Amino acid sequence: MAKSSKSEKSDRRQVIDDIRRKQKSAEKRQGMAIVGVCIAVALIIVGVAAYNPVKTAIQKARYSGTPLDEIGAKAGACQKVETKVATGSGEHVPTGTQVTYDEAPPAFGSHWNEAGVAPDPAANRFYTADGRPELESLVHNLEHGYSVLWYDETAADDTSEVAAIKAIAATLDENDTNGRLKFKAVPWTKKDGKAFPKGQHIALTHWTQDATTQEQLGVWQYCSEVSGAAVEKFMLDYPFTNSPEPYVP
Known part of the structure; x- marks a missing residue:
């Protein structure tokens, strides 16, 4: 059906x-x-x-409690110190004005002058590319006796190098009981200028002034790897006191 x-x-x-x-x-x-x-x-x-x-x-x-001279590579990772007659002390340009520095990285030159900006505050000892002060601020720090450790993009991509750099900054911070260990670790990028010498990924810079002759020099030391021992010697050889304006924060 x-x-x-x-x-x-x-x-x-x-x-x-x-x-x-x-x-x-x-x-x-x-x-x-x-x-x-x-x-x-x-x-x-x-x-x-x-x-x-x-x-x-x-x-x-792993570097906790490690002496500065035992952090990172041996001092032999660094080349001999280089110097050049320095200019620009007291030469302030308006904040925001870009200055072209001939050296990579700079150790002296014209710079910004603005409270809280240039020089960069002493408390900040380590920077990455995201928050780094402008070169014109850091050059003012150099005028005030800072030693600056610059690390290039190769070092920035190496976690072990960054760890050692952070440890150096932290160790100096912990041991700075009187504000005399003036130090900053900052990145150097392609947009900042030319590359470091071949095979060198770290640069130490300082701005000196001879107390007797008043001669001013820019000081550089390049390293293939970061070395706490080299940083320690560099800062002993070039203390903040032999800079154009040492007793300004």
């Missing part, structure tokens, strides 16, 4: 409902899969972003 029209409609509806249920189930599974992939990608991105800072922190921790 043939099915009634009503029965046929009911069967068709059942088939359609089954198809719709299967489609919804497939869409739900697909949606969950997409969400899962998104979560996995997000975790990977977060993990990659966190990896270097965490690794650097772990490596820096």
